[in-house]
Amino acid sequence: MNEKKIKKMLLLSGIIFVSVFCLAPFCWMLVISFSTRPDFLLHQNLHITMTNFLDVLSTKSLHFLDYLKNSFVVASITAFFSTLIGALAAYAVSRISFSGKTTLILTVLALSMFPQICIVGYLFKIMSTVGLINTHSALILPYISWSVPLALWLQMSYFSQLPSEIDKAAQVDGASRMQVLTKIVLPIALPGFMSTVLLLFMFSFNEFLFALMLTTDHTARTVPVGIALFQGLHGELPWGYIMAASVVSCVPVILIATIFQRRIIQGLTQGAVK
Amino acid sequence: MSRGLKEAFVFIAPLVLFVSFFILFPVFGTVWNSLWQDIPFITRQFILFNNYIRLLNDQQFWQATLFTILFALLSVCLEMIFGTITALVLNEKFHLRGVMRGIALIPWAIPSVVGARAWQLIYRYDYGLANWILQTMGIPSVNWLGSSLGAFTALILADVWRTTPFVAIIILAGLQTVPKDILDQAQVDGANMFRRFFKITVPMIKPIIIVALLFRTIDALRVFDLVYVITGGGPGGATISLSLYGYKFFLLGDFGYGSAVSITLFVIAFIFAMIYIKIGKFRSR
Numbered sequence: 001m002n003e004k005k006i007k008k009m010l011l012l013s014g015i016i017f018v019s020v021f022c023l024a025p026f027c028w029m030l031v032i033s034f035s036t037r038p039d040f041l042l043h044q045n046l047h048i049t050m051t052n053f054l055d056v057l058s059t060k061s062l063h064f065l066d067y068l069k070n071s072f073v074v075a076s077i078t079a080f081f082s083t084l085i086g087a088l089a090a091y092a093v094s095r096i097s098f099s100g101k102t103t104l105i106l107t108v109l110a111l112s113m114f115p116q117i118c119i120v121g122y123l124f125k126i127m128s129t130v131g132l133i134n135t136h137s138a139l140i141l142p143y144i145s146w147s148v149p150l151a152l153w154l155q156m157s158y159f160s161q162l163p164s165e166i167d168k169a170a171q172v173d174g175a176s177r178m179q180v181l182t183k184i185v186l187p188i189a190l191p192g193f194m195s196t197v198l199l200l201f202m203f204s205f206n207e208f209l210f211a212l213m214l215t216t217d218h219t220a221r222t223v224p225v226g227i228a229l230f231q232g233l234h235g236e237l238p239w240g241y242i243m244a245a246s247v248v249s250c251v252p253v254i255l256i257a258t259i260f261q262r263r264i265i266q267g268l269t270q271g272a273v274k
Numbered sequence: 275m276s277r278g279l280k281e282a283f284v285f286i287a288p289l290v291l292f293v294s295f296f297i298l299f300p301v302f303g304t305v306w307n308s309l310w311q312d313i314p315f316i317t318r319q320f321i322l323f324n325n326y327i328r329l330l331n332d333q334q335f336w337q338a339t340l341f342t343i344l345f346a347l348l349s350v351c352l353e354m355i356f357g358t359i360t361a362l363v364l365n366e367k368f369h370l371r372g373v374m375r376g377i378a379l380i381p382w383a384i385p386s387v388v389g390a391r392a393w394q395l396i397y398r399y400d401y402g403l404a405n406w407i408l409q410t411m412g413i414p415s416v417n418w419l420g421s422s423l424g425a426f427t428a429l430i431l432a433d434v435w436r437t438t439p440f441v442a443i444i445i446l447a448g449l450q451t452v453p454k455d456i457l458d459q460a461q462v463d464g465a466n467m468f469r470r471f472f473k474i475t476v477p478m479i480k481p482i483i484i485v486a487l488l489f490r491t492i493d494a495l496r497v498f499d500l501v502y503v504i505t506g507g508g509p510g511g512a513t514i515s516l517s518l519y520g521y522k523f524f525l526l527g528d529f530g531y532g533s534a535v536s537i538t539l540f541v542i543a544f545i546f547a548m549i550y551i552k553i554g555k556f557r558s559r
Contacts, residue, residue, distance in 0.1 A: 018359070019374065022438075024403075025381070025389065025393060025396060026381070026392065029388075039401035040401075042401045086289065088284075089286045089289040091285055092281075092282040092285035093282075096278055096281050098278030098282040111293060114540065116496060116517070117498065117516075117539060118300075120300075120524070121307070121524040121536065122299075125303070145297050148289055148293065206387075224499075225387075228387045228499075242395075243391070246392065249385060249388060253383045253385070254380060257376065257383035258379070261375055264379070
């Protein structure tokens with residue numbers, strides 16, 4: 001057998017292995033969410049139904065729609081403001097030379113690597129003191145701080161790709177730095193801005209530990225916490241509901257991930273390659 | 275203030291403000307708190323290092339430390355191997371490669387809690403998919419979540435599933451920087467593909483492998499979501515991670531001790547980061 005054939009076989013088995021491994025748990029979740037009972041493997045009686053979805057979306061006491069709404073509110077506000085703050089800083093870092101620039105970048109990056117547990121206990125105390133526990137702000141404020149290093153990092157690489165001559169020309173014409181950013185740089189870098197927003201939306205939508213600690217009920221609780229704390233009435237977990245809720249919560253992030261796959265991969269790798 | 279800093283101030287101020295107030299300040303607060311016996315409404319007393327001394331004699335703490343380090347080392351090792359394989363596959367040209375890349379992103383893109391719930395159901399002893407597959411292959415059922423070793427394996431497998439895509443994406447970026455003509459020349463010179471991979475590709479992407487290792491190890495050390503959902507730290511505390519252990523004390527209201535546990539986790543992560551940074555610098559020179 002020549003090398004080409006071996007390579008082809010290896011590639012094919014690799015493709016099959018990777019797809020099965022990545023998809024299997026997700027497909028299993030889909031199957032359970034559409035089946036009447038989670039233990040059909042035991043009794044060999046698979047019946048398809050939509051009731052899990054309908055129940056999860058319509059039963060008021062499950063509060064799943066509240067969780068969804070909270071997640072959307074928190075993740076969108078976080079993503080937008082974090083990207084904006086990141087853009088401001090990224091502009092300064094890529095265009096203005098100032099002392100302590102490297103220190104700033106490295107410190108911000110190092111901070112985002114901190115274990116969240118080192119923050120969440122004290123954050124709980126702060127939020128209780130100012131009476132923000134169980135509000136959207138209690139999540140949005142730390143989420144922005146937590147995701148802004150990534151926003152800075154991603155946009156730094158977008159901005160540094162733009163030639164600085166365009167800023168210089170505008171400044172000669174009398175525009176201030178801030179005008180240059182808002183009127184010239186940001187519009188050109190809009191695709192980068194948007195993909196940063198989407199990536200940060202995904203991260204905030206998926207976050208768990210802060211949300212678990214800083215919320216107490218459906219007024220601010222997000223989807224991941226809702227799914228993790230799903231309780232059964234009689235001890236047995238309502239797997240059909242849990243899986244249906246899980247599938248629904250995967251829809252937005254999977255849409256983002258597949259549509260903007262190329263940009264996300266680009267964004268994540270730019271930092272690493274440098 | 276220098277002229278540059280004055281000019282940059284407006285732009286970096288919001289970032290600095292947010293990061294200092296909601297990350298730096300709480301971190302220092304946690305360090306400070308770890309020196310107190312602090313249970314709200316009951317006691318608040320400065321006890322210096324007594325929380326840390328209590329840690330030394332805390333059997334469960336040592337078990338959590340051991341679990342966390344073993345979990346991180348083993349899962350990161352496996353993720354690097356699977357991630358590299360996935361990256362090699364995605365780097366080849368074939369039909370539907372775009373679709374394939376999308377599929378590979380799914381485990382990483384969906385909420386970790388959702389993935390964890392799916393695995394929890396798969397691991398069920400009586401009607402879980404894992405045991406059903408084992409049985410169809412003629413292998414006796416495994417008590418995944420009821421035994422320490424089973425639960426450990428279960429968590430590693432779920433973590434490998436969730437984070438392999440991330441490693442694959444980073445390594446893929448590295449693979450794309452390897453010049454194709456060098457590989458082609460080596461092929462002409464008679465080096466087979468395994469030799470080409472280990473002698474050319476791996477040395478060239480070494481820096482990026484170290485970056486992936488660094489990110490992943492630090493992330494794996496702070497594991498919380500998976501453990502919280504899949505095992506809850508069980509059976510009998512065998513899979514309590516340091517993050518979960520710290521959280522349990524925060525939940526009980528013992529903020530001083532919980533802070534001490536958290537700071538220990540930070541120190542461990544810091545030591546790992548230093549080791550990798552040392553290795554990385556050493557190799558690239």
